[in-house]
Amino acid sequence: MNFRMLLALAAALLLAACNPGAQVADAKVQIETLQALYNKGDAQGFYGAGGDTLRKAAPAEHLEGMMALIDARLGKIRSSKQTGFNTAIKNGATTTTIVMRTSFERGEGTETYVFEGSGKDMKLAGWNVNSPLLNLSPEDVKKLTSDEGKAR
Secondary structure (H helix, E strand, O other), X not given: OHHHHHHHHHHHHHHHHXXXXXXXXXXXXXXXXXXXXXXXXXXXXXXXOEOHHHHHHOOHHHHXXXXXXXXXXXXXXXXXXXXXXXXXXXXXXXXXXXEEEEEEOOEEEEXXXXXXXXXXXXXXXEEEEEOHXXXXXXXXXXXXXXXXXXXX
16 A cells, blocks of 8 residues: 555656646746847847757857847747647656747747756757748849859
């Protein structure tokens, strides 16, 4: 009987630690902060909110360039609404993905935030913005490649 109680207690603790509702709530607090940093143009602050996975994926300069491109094409964030989420635990590591439908000054986009960890230990592992305005047109490609073969 004691073994069953111990097993039930362990299961309850495991479920409490992986509470998807708490994961989403913690992530949404961070997303509000990250969106405010984006609107201020604070790429260093945004990068600083990331964890090891984000830093291993790209240097700060890449994030700065990406934020500059998004700002030039889409502008600042006006509003954002959560449209989906996923919480997964693999090998003891918790990953939470939040999808936001975001209205920018010049158009709509979908932001995807990926976080690792739980609670205060939750860190940004990835950020993606998808919008038709971020796609290059044939004219854009021509402008970027028109000096092909010339010395820089």
